[in-house]
Amino acid sequence: MRLKNLVRINTEYLVADDQVLDFNIYTVRPSDNTPLLLVGEDSNIANLKEILRQKQLGQLFVGKKDYKRFRLFMEGSITAMINDPSVSLQKKSEIIYTCAKDIMVDVFDDPRSGENLQRARNISDNIIRFASSRYDAIPSILKLGSRDYYTFSHCVNVSVFFIGLWLMIGHGTERDLREGALGCLLHDIGKSEIDDRILNKPGKLTDTEFEVMKGHPQLGHNLMQTQLSQRSLEVILQHHERADGRGYPYGLKEDQICDCVKIATIADVYDALTTERSYANARTPFKALLFMKEEMVGHFEHKKFTEFVHFLGGHHHGPPGD
Numbered sequence: 001m002r003l004k005n006l007v008r009i010n011t012e013y014l015v016a017d018d019q020v021l022d023f024n025i026y027t028v029r030p031s032d033n034t035p036l037l038l039v040g041e042d043s044n045i046a047n048l049k050e051i052l053r054q055k056q057l058g059q060l061f062v063g064k065k066d067y068k069r070f071r072l073f074m075e076g077s078i079t080a081m082i083n084d085p086s087v088s089l090q091k092k093s094e095i096i097y098t099c100a101k102d103i104m105v106d107v108f109d110d111p112r113s114g115e116n117l118q119r120a121r122n123i124s125d126n127i128i129r130f131a132s133s134r135y136d137a138i139p140s141i142l143k144l145g146s147r148d149y150y151t152f153s154h155c156v157n158v159s160v161f162f163i164g165l166w167l168m169i170g171h172g173t174e175r176d177l178r179e180g181a182l183g184c185l186l187h188d189i190g191k192s193e194i195d196d197r198i199l200n201k202p203g204k205l206t207d208t209e210f211e212v213m214k215g216h217p218q219l220g221h222n223l224m225q226t227q228l229s230q231r232s233l234e235v236i237l238q239h240h241e242r243a244d245g246r247g248y249p250y251g252l253k254e255d256q257i258c259d260c261v262k263i264a265t266i267a268d269v270y271d272a273l274t275t276e277r278s279y280a281n282a283r284t285p286f287k288a289l290l291f292m293k294e295e296m297v298g299h300f301e302h303k304k305f306t307e308f309v310h311f312l313g314g315h316h317h318g319p320p321g322d
């Protein structure tokens with residue numbers, strides 16, 4: 001194996017002791033950077049940890065062809081990791097956020113892949129599991145949220161905001177939460193069907209380009225129609241509707257829009273305003289909220305917007321004395 005065929009990995013991500021590897025892990029000889037096989041497939045994580053304890057090793061690698069397998073392996077151990085008290089909050093948040101972003105890159109690359117969609121569903125459920133396990137999970141993930149606007153990190157951020165807000169104020173069932181969160185993760189998936197020249201255009205879109213862009217909720221809905229539940233599809237199709245009925249594509253009124261969509265809409269706008277985009281600078285949280293309150297009158301259900309402001313203000317940080 002040559003060094004140029006290897007990808008560096010972070011073994012801190014390999015936490016579940018009883019999991020069996022289905023790929024080789026390499027290290028390099030410090031004197032001349034020659035790759036050396038460290039553990040072969042069929043070893044388990046406990047073996048690997050034992051070796052790492054005994055030897056002071058530098059960086060670890062997997063073969064480029066095995067990198068996807070390594071990522072699937074990592075994703076498969078997230079549920080166990082969430083319950084592992086020896087892994088820090090920070091580390092858990094990093095692993096979950098990194099995996100979620102990588103999955104979204106793959107989903108946007110190939111939105112018709114059932115495997116990718118299943119990975120999105122798993123990570124969405126794991127974010128919910130993590131958020132339900134401790135009150136500081138959501139703020140910890142949000143701290144990592146990339147402030148550069150990329151559609152895939154935006155989708156993760158919106159889903160995390162949604163889950164946090166839902167756990168605080170949601171009145172529906174566990175199923176609504178799971179389906180709503182998955183809908184948020186995929187809310188802009190219709191953009192995968194839109195020309196990159198429009199999607200990444202610096203500066204203002206022409207009227208025609210804007211009309212094309214406005215097609216993304218319907219495109220996303222069509223793309224996912226046979227794959228997702230009604231609730232998830234509603235989030236995708238309706239996330240640009242407004243409480244005053246002046247949104248798109250249908251101009252639905254406040255009482256025709258479900259709670260999931262209302263929360264998703266607020267999370268979507270807030271995340272977009274607070275990230276750096278090709279045509280606008282990132283606003284501070286305070287300025288974003290002020291903008292939403294004063295310049296976007298009629299967009300959001302008033303009560304939910306107020307609850308969102310409280311959520312950001314730290315009211316989700318657990319009971320007093322916690």
Ligand SMILES: [Fe+2]
Nearest residue numbers: 187188216239
């Ligand atoms: Fe959108």
Ligand SMILES: [Fe+2]
Nearest residue numbers: 154187188268
């Ligand atoms: Fe969005």
